[in-house]
Amino acid sequence: MNTETNGQSLIKLEGVTKVFLTDEVETHALSGIHLDILKGEYVSIAGPSGCGKSTLLSILGLLDTPTDGQYVLNSRPVQGLSLAERARIRNREIGFIFQSFNLIGDLTVYENVDLPLTYRGMPAAERKQRVNEALEKVGMAHRAKHLPSQLSGGQQQRVAVARALAGYPSVLLADEPTGNLDSKNGDAVMELLENLHKTGSTIVMVTHDHRFARHAVRSVHLFDGRVVEESATTKEAEMSL
Amino acid sequence: MNDLRYAFRLLAKSPGFTAVVVLTLALGIGAHTAIFSIVNATFLRALPYPEPDRLVHLSETGDSNVAYPNFEDWYAGQDVFSALAIYRTDGRKLKTPDSAEQIAIAQVSADFFPAVGVHAAQGRDLTADDDRAGAAPVVWLTHAAWQRYFAGDPKIIGQTVLLDGAPTGVAGILPASFHFHRSADLFVPLGPFLDQLFMRERGNRNGTYVIGRLKPGVTFEAARAQMTAIGRRLEQAYPKVNAGRGIFMQPLRERLAGEARTNLLLLLGAVGMVLLIACVNVANMLLARSFGRAREMAIRTALGASRRDLFRQLLAESLLLAAAGGVVGALLGAWGYDIVSRLVPWEMRALMEGTAGLDRGVLLFIIGLTLITGIAFGLAGAWAVNRLLQSQLFGVTGTDPLTYAGSALLLLLAALVACYVPARRAMRINPTEALRAE
Incomplete structure (x- = not known):
C-alpha cells in the first residue's frame, strides 16, 4: 500500500486569479489562490456551488487560463503556453474524470479508452496493451466491445476512469465523479480512486459532498473564489494515528 | 484510417x-x-480538326446550299483558301460480308481531306483524278465503319464493296481520331455523281455546303471581302439563278455551335x-x-x-x-x-x-x-x-x-x-x- 507522497511538488499555484466579464460586470471566480499539491497526493476540493471549484479544476487541467498568477506543473510554468502545447500536456500529463462520464457515444468502450492515446501518435501495439491494462484495472475488460449506451452509469464512469488512466498521467482530475451515480456506484468509484491513489496516482477531486471528500487525504475548501481552509481529512487523521 | x-x-x-x-x-x-x-x-x-480556327463554313446567302457550278467559280476565283471543298451527305446501302446495311455517306470534292486536315491512315488520299466524271468509283472508310462493318480487316484496302449495288473500290481508311461534323461512315468523291444528281445545273442546289481552310496569314475578314466580290460577280453573271444570292461565310465553330x-x-x-x-x-x-x-x-x-x-x-x-x-x-x-x-x-x-x-x-x-x-x-x-x-x-x-x-x-x-x-x-x-x- 502506498499512500505516501514523495515530497515533490507536482502542482503549484501562486496567486491565481480568474475573472470573467459578463455584461461588462467583472465576476471574480478565483481570487489569489495559492495551492501546492505533491506527487502522490489525493486532494479534494470542496465548497458550495459557485465557489470556483470547477474553474479551479479547469485551470489545473489546462482547459482554461488564469487571468493572473502563476501555475507550475511538474516544475514547468504552464499558464502562458500556446493552445497546441496545452493540448499536448493535457494529453500526456492529465487524466480527466467528469461528472457526466463524457464518453463518445459512437465509439466502443475500447475505442473510447484508446482515443487519447491515438492523439499521442502511439504505436497500435502499445496502445492495445495500455487500453487492455486500463480496462482490466477498472474491471471493464469484458465490455470492451460494447457501446457506452449499453452500460450502466457506474460502468460508464469506470470506463471514463480507464480512459484517464491509460495515458499514465501525472495527475487525475476528477470533477464530481459520483455526481451522476447512485450511492452504491458512487462508493464503488470512490473505492476505485482510492485504490489508484494507493498505487501512487496523484488525484485532485472536486466534490461538494463531504461524504466523498473524506476519501481524500487532504481537503481544500473554497468559498467565494478563495481558499478558506486546508485540512487533513478524517481518513488522514485516522491513518496518522 | x-x-x-x-x-x-x-x-x-x-x-x-x-x-x-x-x-x-x-x-x-x-x-x-x-x-x-x-x-x-x-x-x-x-x-477536333488541325488548326480549327482557320476553318470556314461557306454557303449561299441565307445559309442555303451551294450550286456546284457556283462552287467551281468560287474555287477558281479565290486565292485566300489553301483548300476549298464542297460536300453533301446521303444514305446508301452497303453490302458487307454478312449483311446489307443502311449507312451514311459523305460525297466530297477533291480538296475535302486537306480542308479538314486529315490523311488516310491506310491506303491513299483522295486526288483530283478521283473527283472527275467517269472516274472509277472509290471509297474511304472511317475507322469506326471499318471496325463495324469489316471487323478491322486490313486486307480490305483495294477490295471492292457494293454501294447501292455498285462495285466500289476501297481506297483508304481514315484515322480513328478523325470525326466529321456530320454523320458519315464512308467518304466518296462527288465528281462521278454530278450528272446523276443533276448538279451541273447552276440552279440546282442539292444539299451541298462548302468548307474552306484559310491560307496561313489570311484573315477571315480578308477572305470574306474577296468571296463577297466573287459572289457579286456571279450574281451579275447569272442573274436568273443567282439574283440575291451572295456568299455567306462563318467561322466553322460559330456555324456548328x-x-x-x-x-x-x-x-x-x-x-x-x-x-x-x-x-x-x-x-x-x-x-x-x-x-x-x-x-x-x-x-x-x-x-x-x-x-x-x-x-x-x-x-x-x-x-x-x-x-x-x-x-x-x-x-x-x-x-x-x-x-x-x-x-x-x-x-x-x-x-x-x-x-x-x-x-x-x-x-x-x-x-x-x-x-x-x-x-x-x-x-x-x-x-x-x-x-x-x-x-x-x-x-x-x-x-x-x-x-x-x-x-x-x-x-x-x-x-x-x-x-x-x-x-x-x-x-x-x-x-x-x-x-x-x-
Missing part, C-alpha cells in the same frame, strides 16, 4: 442526413458537370445557381450538425486533441460525403450529359459523339470545389459552436451581427486555408462548459 472509419460509422448512423447531403451534392455536381462539359466541348475546347450558345449559357447559369444552392444547403446541414457535436469536440479537446486532430476528423467526414456525392454526381452527370447534349445543334452533336463526353477534369474540379465549400461551411460551424459556447460565458448573443459577419469572413478564410483556421477555432470550445452541460 481511424478517422475515416469513425466518419463512416457516424454517417452510417445518420442515414437520412447522409442521404440528403449526398443527393444534394450529387445534384449540384452532376448538373454542373454535365452542362459545363457540354459548354466546354461546344465553345471552349478546340474543334452558335445557335446553342444562348441556351447553353443560360443553362450553365442556372446550374451554377443549383450548385450554389447545393453548397448552401450542405452548409446549413453541416452547420446544424456541428451544433449537435460541440460536446464531442469538447471531449476530444479535453483529451488532448490538437487542431490537426480535429481538422483531420472533420476532413475525413467531408471527404467521405464529397466522395459519395461525387460518385452519385458522376452518374447523374453522365445521364444528364446525354439529355443536355440534345440542346446542341446536330452537327456539333455529331462531332461531340466522337470526341467529347463527360469531362473528367471538370468533374474532379467541381467535386473539389464542392468539397472545399463543404469543409469551409462545416468548420465554420465548429467555429459558430465555439462562438455560441462563448456567448454563454460572456453574454454575447448567438445571433449578433458580429457572429454572422465573422462567420461569413471565416468561410472565405476557411476555404483558402483549407481547415487550418476553423480547426483552431474548434479547439477553443470551452470544454469545461461544454462537458458540464447536460
